[in-house]
Amino acid sequence: MRSNDVVVIGAGAAGLMCALTAAARGRQVLLIDHSNKAGKKILMSGGGRCNFTNVYTEPANFFSQNPHFCKSALARYSPWDFIAMVSKHAVPYHEKKLGQLFCDNKSRDIRDMLLEECEQVGVELRLDTSVRRIEKTDAGYALSTDLGPVTSQSVVVATGGLSIPTLGATGFGYEIARQFGHDVVPTRAGLVPFIITDQLKDMCNELSGTSVDCIVSCDRQSFRENILFTHRGLSGPAILQISSFWRLGDVVEINMLPDHDPSEWLQGQQAERPNSDLKTVLGQVFTKKMATLLTDHWFAAKPMKQYGPAELRGIAATLGAWQVVPAGTEGYRTAEVTLGGVDTREVSSKTMESLRSPGLYFIGEVLDVTGHLGGFNFQWAWASGYAAAQFV
Numbered sequence: 001m002r003s004n005d006v007v008v009i010g011a012g013a014a015g016l017m018c019a020l021t022a023a024a025r026g027r028q029v030l031l032i033d034h035s036n037k038a039g040k041k042i043l044m045s046g047g048g049r050c051n052f053t054n055v056y057t058e059p060a061n062f063f064s065q066n067p068h069f070c071k072s073a074l075a076r077y078s079p080w081d082f083i084a085m086v087s088k089h090a091v092p093y094h095e096k097k098l099g100q101l102f103c104d105n106k107s108r109d110i111r112d113m114l115l116e117e118c119e120q121v122g123v124e125l126r127l128d129t130s131v132r133r134i135e136k137t138d139a140g141y142a143l144s145t146d147l148g149p150v151t152s153q154s155v156v157v158a159t160g161g162l163s164i165p166t167l168g169a170t171g172f173g174y175e176i177a178r179q180f181g182h183d184v185v186p187t188r189a190g191l192v193p194f195i196i197t198d199q200l201k202d203m204c205n206e207l208s209g210t211s212v213d214c215i216v217s218c219d220r221q222s223f224r225e226n227i228l229f230t231h232r233g234l235s236g237p238a239i240l241q242i243s244s245f246w247r248l249g250d251v252v253e254i255n256m257l258p259d260h261d262p263s264e265w266l267q268g269q270q271a272e273r274p275n276s277d278l279k280t281v282l283g284q285v286f287t288k289k290m291a292t293l294l295t296d297h298w299f300a301a302k303p304m305k306q307y308g309p310a311e312l313r314g315i316a317a318t319l320g321a322w323q324v325v326p327a328g329t330e331g332y333r334t335a336e337v338t339l340g341g342v343d344t345r346e347v348s349s350k351t352m353e354s355l356r357s358p359g360l361y362f363i364g365e366v367l368d369v370t371g372h373l374g375g376f377n378f379q380w381a382w383a384s385g386y387a388a389a390q391f392v
Contacts, residue, residue, distance in 0.1 A: 014364025015158030017385030050107035054375035161338025189335035196233035262316035274305035
């Protein structure tokens with residue numbers, strides 16, 4: 001029978017942070033994961049360069065049915081605390097935009113840094129190790145694992161959500177939560193591309209790979225970033241952001257001329273360039289291919305001087321408030337995060353400990369806390385893992 005002070009289930013971002021921090025306090029920590037590699041999501045994040053935090057992190061960057069829950073942990077472990085660890089290990093990084101910090105080299109730098117920290121403080125990491133069963137005991141918890149029976153005073157659930165199942169994501173954390181009396185807020189894919197199946201699909205397919213700066217709005221939320229046309233529909237940062245607020249049947253509004261008042265701009269172009277074709281005018285703000293396709297699909301192609309006031313207003317309305325009703329999303333297969341999760345009203349915001357089963361903790365993505373795109377979800381992993389580690 002193996003005995004530990006703390007068992008952390010899940011060697012992702014939150015689990016690694018919790019394990020190394022708890023061990024640094026002198027706790028005997030066993031970190032286990034059913035995968036063959038620690039930090040798989042870290043390795044693939046940010047296009048392989050890991051957007052490991054955002055310097056502008058604040059509670060407003062997160063959503064949850066209990067929006068105040070994240071405040072305590074975020075206040076106690078800031079982006080600057082994680083940056084200090086990155087600097088200590090001399091990991092080169094840069095700010096890409098909007099406070100997003102990325103590795104100069106590879107995501108592996110962040111994963112290896114966390115593993116080195118774990119090794120320095122004596123964390124026992126066991127991969128290819130599944131937990132079969134967890135039971136409450138007078139002294140804590142008894143776990144049936146591939147290592148055999150394990151007892152522990154504290155168990156930390158850092159199993160993540162359902163996103164990208166090819167990396168090993170499962171619903172195991174939700175099963176544990178329900179076993180010990182917790183409610184789970186219904187889950188769905190977040191930060192995920194849209195699928196288009198109506199008449200717009202052909203245009204999206206023809207424009208596949210084209211990116212354009214837009215303001216995308218849905219459910220009283222707006223984001224300005226690039227959208228990316230794909231052979232399946234729409235992606236890119238702005239689409240991923242708004243997808244977390246979208247529900248099936250909702251209209252997504254896209255302003256493709258965010259730097260202009262569309263009506264005023266078109267009227268000005270008509271006055272300045274009356275003999276130019278519309279597609280030539282649109283070619284000033286879009287690629288030549290996109291300008292041609294937009295004109296061919298949506299508008300009667302002719303010189304600017306031939307458009308009447310009503311026609312110009314119609315073109316302006318389409319470009320400034322393109323209405324799209326996605327058929328759906330690409331789902332967990334490509335989603336960066338899972339919305340919903342363990343109901344935070346039954347978890348201490350200070351300690352991350354279950355209010356229903358003492359000694360049981362939930363951290364990271366398994367909780368009903370989801371950040372915007374741009375490094376915020378990693379910062380939640382670091383902050384929630386650090387918070388729990390002070391009390392396990």
